[in-house]
Amino acid sequence: MTKDSTINLFQTKQPKSVWIFSVLLFLVFSTIGLDLYYAKRNGSSFFISESILFSSFWLLFVPFLYYHNKFVGKSKKLLYSVLISFIFILLHILSYPALVWLLSELFYYHTYSYGQTLSYELSEYTLIILIIYSFSFVISKWTKTQQNRQFVEKENQTTQKEYLSSLIVTESDNRKTVIDVKDIYYFSATSPYVTIHHKSKNFLSAQTLKSLESSLDGNVFVRIHKSCIVNVNMVNFIKSRLNGDYDLTLVNGTVLRISRNYAANFKNAFESTHHLTVK
Numbered sequence: 001m002t003k004d005s006t007i008n009l010f011q012t013k014q015p016k017s018v019w020i021f022s023v024l025l026f027l028v029f030s031t032i033g034l035d036l037y038y039a040k041r042n043g044s045s046f047f048i049s050e051s052i053l054f055s056s057f058w059l060l061f062v063p064f065l066y067y068h069n070k071f072v073g074k075s076k077k078l079l080y081s082v083l084i085s086f087i088f089i090l091l092h093i094l095s096y097p098a099l100v101w102l103l104s105e106l107f108y109y110h111t112y113s114y115g116q117t118l119s120y121e122l123s124e125y126t127l128i129i130l131i132i133y134s135f136s137f138v139i140s141k142w143t144k145t146q147q148n149r150q151f152v153e154k155e156n157q158t159t160q161k162e163y164l165s166s167l168i169v170t171e172s173d174n175r176k177t178v179i180d181v182k183d184i185y186y187f188s189a190t191s192p193y194v195t196i197h198h199k200s201k202n203f204l205s206a207q208t209l210k211s212l213e214s215s216l217d218g219n220v221f222v223r224i225h226k227s228c229i230v231n232v233n234m235v236n237f238i239k240s241r242l243n244g245d246y247d248l249t250l251v252n253g254t255v256l257r258i259s260r261n262y263a264a265n266f267k268n269a270f271e272s273t274h275h276l277t278v279k
Contacts, residue, residue: 028055053103053112057096057125064092065136072140085137089129096121163217169196169203179203185250186230187212187221197254222269224248225259232266232273 031051068088075081097117104112166178185197189209196203205212213221213229223229230248238248244260258266 028058031055056099060092064088068136069140073144085133089133092129164215184231185234189227219269222266224262224266232269
């Protein structure tokens with residue numbers, strides 16, 4: 001079973017309800033069966049009505065675990081979540097004797113006192129209660145964490161912008177050609193066209209430099225002055241002119257000037273990509 005399918009098991013209401021109901025039925029019948037076994041083993045009387053009455057301990061988990069998971073899942077602080085679990089454990093412990101007393105008062109000849117049932121519960125069921133609510137606490141927190149992770153991933157996938165990976169350019173004979181964006185050295189604007197400096201050769205584009213810039217990955221294609229955008233992956237090194245401007249040299253030997261107005265942004269992109277020292 002994969003992690004995602006495990007998450008879906010706890011998020012899907014109908015299968016989860018069926019699963020919980022099946023487990024509770026199993027526990028109720030197991031309790032009745034054990035009562036019958038011990039009665040025959042010890043030669044004592046067995047009353048199925050009383051066995052069913054005391055099996056109501058398991059039925060209390062249905063409402064308590066439902067609201068326990070709901071409140072723990074909504075709680076953002078661990079301390080509050082632990083306090084919520086403690087409250088539900090206490091409520092379960094105190095509710096069971098009250099339920100036994102009420103049912104026996106209404107439907108049985110003998111009424112079981114609250115204190116008697118509470119003493120029996122503390123001696124027989126305390127460890128079970130702690131284990132079940134601890135398990136429920138861990139599952140609730142784990143499920144909430146996975147839900148948040150999936151939500152963040154979906155948000156990132158939704159908001160992540162898709163950048164151009166290729167361009168269609170027109171050859172001198174009006175033939176349309178597809179070129180890879182990653183193989184472009186830089187774009188230079190010479191009104192009314194933009195020149196695309198590609199590994200193969202130069203191409204002219206009728207698009208504006210601004211429209212191209214908005215379609216390209218800003219971490220790779222960075223403007224170095226108002227009429228030029230360069231591919232930082234194609235930069236070999238840069239050197240300061242000592243006046244705020246820089247000269248950059250591309251891998252093909254082309255030298256371009258970086259305007260001081262764009263220098264800081266370019267250096268950040270260049271250093272994060274190549275992790276090199278700028279002179």
